[in-house]
Amino acid sequence: MSYIDHKFVSLLSPRLDKFTRKSSTLWNFRCPICGDSQKNKSKARGFIYQVKQDLFYKCHNCSFGTTFANLLKRVDSNLYEEYLLEKYKEGETAQGFRPKTCVPTPKILLPKKTINLKSFAELNDDHPAKSLFKKRMIPKEHWRELYFAPMFFKFCQRMTQTVSKIINDHPRMVIPFYDEDGELFAFQGRAFGSEQPKYITTILNKKIKKIFGLNRANFNKPLHVVEGPIDSLFIQNGIAVAQGDLRIPKYKSNSILIPDNEPRNKEICNNIEKYLKQDYKVVLWPKEIESKDINQMVLSGMSTDEIQQIINTNTYSGLEGLAVFSSWKKI
Structure with a gap:
């Protein structure tokens, strides 16, 4: 990582809520893209991290990922222009610096x-x-x-x-x-x-494709798709995608998407609307359920049978789903 990258992380930091430096190559703050948790203002799930000599950004709430340069461009365009100029002065490329558009997967x-x-x-x-x-x-x-x-x-x-x-x-x-x-x-x-x-x-x-539970899944029965692997262990034929977007196009016809119970979370609500418009089957938790996810429901005293029954009776799709969703969301 060049000293220029390090310098501009520091220059950007006043614009990033809850910014902290975890190590020489890792910084943490609230995600400027999704706003992070709407309930808990102390949560910070955005990270700038280093892969080889380059910096990248990842949010573990909305799953948004990009290069540091692109994050800088989205958060502070003036600072981004200064960044490009300094990169050019250092001669990193004869054509002027162009940030990469994809986040590489570390070679394993x-x-x-x-x-x-x-x-x-x-x-x-x-x-x-x-x-x-x-x-x-x-x-x-x-x-x-x-x-x-x-x-x-x-x-x-x-x-x-x-x-x-x-x-x-x-x-x-x-x-x-x-x-x-x-x-x-x-x-x-x-x-x-x-x-x-x-x-x-x-x-x-x-x-x-990163899916948890493929070895246990019965693809001839409805697949209950959640975000977290642990949540998937409490439900029938559960699998998890370990990211915010629950869609698995390959299994669309027999999948039921089960988002977290967060009607005030803008990112989750945007995703649910997208699922319903694409005719996925989606679970919309009843208003009397206060727990955010399935594991929390179990910890609050609900049995797995009760949770499964709620899933079975609160699965929606299409126009009906959009109508129920309009009264479910709180944003």
Whole structure:
């Protein structure tokens, strides 16, 4: 990363709410694109991070991703012009600097196909991580599918056969992604505490679409599609896309999209309207449900059978769905 990039991150920082520097190559702040959480003004899920010598931006609320240069252009066009001029003066390109338009996926070499970690079913009951895990009330039949990594970044290096300097390693829950044949193609590390980002996803085979639960799914029955892998473990034939956009065109005919229960979230509402206009089947949670997601509903005392019944009786599509949605949203 050039000193110019570093300089302009600092110059942009006063325009970014809750801006903090996490490390020499990682900055965190509230997303200027979606506004981040509408309920919790302290949440900050936008990150500027480094890949090789370039900086990129990613929001873990709305899933928006781009280069740092493009983020700068959207937030402060005058500062962006200064940035281009300084890049040109430094001779980074004879034609003047042109920011890249896509965010590259880090190159992963020769992944190991098995996870050599203890599952949560294998941890002793007095293990601190198991106590935290049990508080999520994840069904016991799934405990063997989720793993504990005492040092997550070291585990990532072993899986990807890469070597780099590790800073602030810490434990995480490991959520594996398998394809329909049971081959591991990705894994996600979920933080136990306040570590950011909350989720870190490593792709081992980028040719496969990032969907959790393919190895368990019955494609002859309705597929219940949610954002978070953990939420998918509480519902019948559940899969998760691990991003804000729940659409899977390949399975459109038999998929039911289940967004989080956030009628005040502009990004979620925009997505729901898009789904309904494209004739996807969508769950719109009843107004008496206060919990934001399925795991929270379970923690509040609802049974998985109750949740499934609510899903079954509150699935909408087409014009009916748009009519219900117009009274459901609160923006």
